[in-house]
Amino acid sequence: MKNQNQYINSRRSFLKATGLLGGAALIPSFFLASCKKGFLDREPLDSVTDISFWKTEEQLKLAVNACYSNLRNNNTISMENMGDNTIYPPNSEYQAISAGNYDFTSGTLNSEWVNLYAAIRRCNHFLENYTKASNIGATALAQYAGEVRFLRAFMYTYLIFLFGDVPLISKTLEISNEEVFGPRNKRAEVLEFVFADLDAAAAGLPTAYTAADLGRITKGAAFAWKARVALFFEKWSIAEASAKSVMDLNVYQLYTAGGPAKCYNDLFTYRGKLAAGANKETILARPNVAGVSVHNISREIQVPDQTSRYSPTKSLVDSYLCTDGLPIDKSPLYSESTYADIFKNRDPRMNQTILTPGWAWGGQDDGDADATTNPIFSTPKWNADKKGCITGTGFYFSKYVEVAAVGTVSQDSNDIHHIRYAEVLLTFAEARLEQGTLTQSDIDNTINKLRDRVGMKRMVITELAAAGLDLRTEIRRERRVELALEGQRYYDILRWKQGDLLAQDVKGMKKSLVESFNQQYVATIATDANGYFVVNTGRKFVAPKNYLWPIPITQLQRNPVLGQNPGW
Structure with a gap:
């Protein structure tokens, strides 16, 4: 308890310093430039204060x-709606991006550009000035610089993932500097800059912190982020080596508290918070503290009087294997006779990710015939009577839901997980696969550790071949189900060049499985030839155009020399 209180008090001070508590932050005003301004716009530096x-x-x-x-908070999860795992049926810009129905006037595109460059400028300003401080040991200086270099690399990573070539700004610029209106640097050049920042960061960062500083960036985070970036750009040997560097630290381990039936789900609730002490899996998170730093993700997933902001798609639900290790179209264990049957004999991560009949939930009235408020989920709700959470697809998430937090607005303090050890293991396996060096021993030391955690049948290469399953497809499936709702699916689709997945109709459960007393509420929802709900249609993905976002029109107007990405 003493360590947890120490952490909370430290986190409170940390969040005050970042300005996340509202009111004046305890830092000079030049760190608080509005994110609504251009990436080089800022409030003038006060030379005396500086x-x-x-x-x-x-x-x-x-x-x-x-x-x-x-460092992203619940927006990490919001970006999941750009992929094919989730959907929020009402129109949103993330959904428009997923459907390919957007252009360079999108406000989301410009916000990403502006916010990322504002963060980069803040990091640049620190790195230009931190050595002026006196009476600070070299170890502490290296740690602080390492944290900031990681954060700068983190911001540039998203810029090159989304926009390709971008301006590489490594110092603060005055408006008179000609670099302000310079062209974009090549994506490969910025990538090398990111790698260099991460290498420098790793050299100066500690492997762990005391309770008071939980949540700060570590050496393992620098290695793990480099592995993710290298994987995206098909730098297989770098991805493998970086992932192995994390593994060799011997600092991280999979979260197993609570046992196979609930440990995976628990990791994303209050039980899995860094401050709770049992989580040695999360390498980097946005820690949150009740009454200090909060968000609304549990309520958005099971919002009691509206449509869920994150409805799992049929595509995601279908991706979970049966307990015999076979896909649903190959396994004799799969049945779709009733709604409850869909969840039976499936990879245990499905029951701990997708809300299953019999599980606790916070969405008040579900789709039961008696329409009473019940804390146990029974059947999906379609009646828009503002008495319970409406599904967009027939499915809900249980992952990332702290049931007690659903009933109040913006009072959720789940930690938001950016990097987990599970991802590092998946990265190592995929990198080895793509180099043609993956062995059964590698799978046992990576993917099968994830399966053992929940009691799922182990992956065996010879058994996959005998069943006519493709090893690459199954490793990618493993990544999808393990990291669902963690904001990575869209980027995986881009790097695997599977944009055609985003052009497909988004579907839900089979209409015939909706109970008779609910059929009146789904009568007008379209279905496909097999009777599955069609939730979103008219989607498109034009290759290679849609593998990059366009440069926002606001930035082009300010600096025409930036140019535009192909096809836009």
């Missing part, structure tokens, strides 16, 4: 904390 600030370690740490403010 000169007087960089003196003590306390000031330096406040400046580092300010750089953390752009």
